[in-house]
Amino acid sequence: MEIRRFFVTKSDISDGFAIIRGDEFAHMTRVLRYKAGYKAVVCANDGIERLCTVCEISKDSAKLRIDESRIADKKRVHVTLYAGLLKNNKLDFVIQKATELGIDRIVPFTSANCAETKFCAERANRIALEAAKQCGSAYLSEVGELIDFEALTAAVGAYDDVLIAYEAEKRMRIADCKPQGGNIALIVGPEGGFKEDEVKHIVSSGGKSVTLGRRILRAETASIVLCALLLDGIGELDND
Numbered sequence: 001m002e003i004r005r006f007f008v009t010k011s012d013i014s015d016g017f018a019i020i021r022g023d024e025f026a027h028m029t030r031v032l033r034y035k036a037g038y039k040a041v042v043c044a045n046d047g048i049e050r051l052c053t054v055c056e057i058s059k060d061s062a063k064l065r066i067d068e069s070r071i072a073d074k075k076r077v078h079v080t081l082y083a084g085l086l087k088n089n090k091l092d093f094v095i096q097k098a099t100e101l102g103i104d105r106i107v108p109f110t111s112a113n114c115a116e117t118k119f120c121a122e123r124a125n126r127i128a129l130e131a132a133k134q135c136g137s138a139y140l141s142e143v144g145e146l147i148d149f150e151a152l153t154a155a156v157g158a159y160d161d162v163l164i165a166y167e168a169e170k171r172m173r174i175a176d177c178k179p180q181g182g183n184i185a186l187i188v189g190p191e192g193g194f195k196e197d198e199v200k201h202i203v204s205s206g207g208k209s210v211t212l213g214r215r216i217l218r219a220e221t222a223s224i225v226l227c228a229l230l231l232d233g234i235g236e237l238d239n240d
C-alpha cells in the first residue's frame with residue numbers, strides 16, 4: 001500500500017504522536033479508507049518527514065504514533081512570490097509550480113492593469129496542498145489573501161531582497177543580483193504588465209527590477225522562470 005503524505009500544523013504534533021483532523025482527516029478516512037495500523041508520512045511545514053502508524057481513528061480525527069522522523073529539507077532562505085492576479089484561473093498553474101519549486105508563500109495582488117478581481121484563497125490553498133503532496137515536499141506553500149498594489153508596496157519593506165520582473169529592464173539579470181538575505185520577495189505582473197510608475201514605486205522602496213530575457217513571457221511563464229533562476233542562484237535547487 002502506498003504510504004501517503006499528510007500535512008498538519010505544529011500544534012498537532014506532541015509527545016511522539018500526530019493528530020490529523022479537518023480536510024486531511026476526511027481525505028485520509030473517506031477517500032483513502034485508512035484504518036488503524038496503516039502507515040503515513042506526516043509533515044508540519046517544518047522540513048521534517050515523520051513516518052507514522054495510525055493508532056486510533058475517532059469520529060473527527062486520527063491519532064498516529066511517530067515511528068521515525070528525518071529532516072527532509074532544510075530551507076536556508078524563505079521566498080514569497082507576489083503574483084499579479086490572472087484571468088481564467090491561470091494563477092492555479094502559478095501556485096502549483098511555485099509550490100513544486102519550494103516557494104514558501106504566494107500572494108496574489110491586483111494592480112492598474114489587472115483584468116481579474118475575483119480570487120478564492122481557500123481553493124488556492126487546496127491546489128498548493130495537492131502540489132506539495134504530489135512533489136513529496138516536506139513544506140506546504142501558503143497562498144495568501146488577495147491584496148492591492150498599495151498593500152504590496154507596503155509589504156516589500158519587510159524583505160531583505162525584492163526583485164520585480166520587468167520587461168523594460170534591459171540590464172539587471174537575476175544572476176547579477178546575488179541576494180544576500182534570508183527573506184526574499186519576487187514580484188511578477190498580471191497579463192497586462194506593470195505601469196512604469198508601479199515599478200518605480202517598488203524600486204524606490206528598495207526593490208530591483210530584473211529582466212528575464214529579450215522575449216515577453218506570459219505571466220505564468222515569467223513566474224516559473226523568476227522563481228527557478230532565483231532559487232538556483234541561492235542554492236535552493238541543490239540536493240543537499
Ligand code: SAM
Binds near residue numbers: 165211212
Ligand atoms: N507588459 C507586457 C506587454 O505589454 O506585452 C506584458 C506583461 S507580461 C505578459 C506579464 C509579466 O511577466 C510582466 O509584468 C513581467 O512581470 C513578466 N515578464 C514577462 N516577460 C518578461 C521579461 N522578458 N523580463 C522581465 N519580466 C517579464
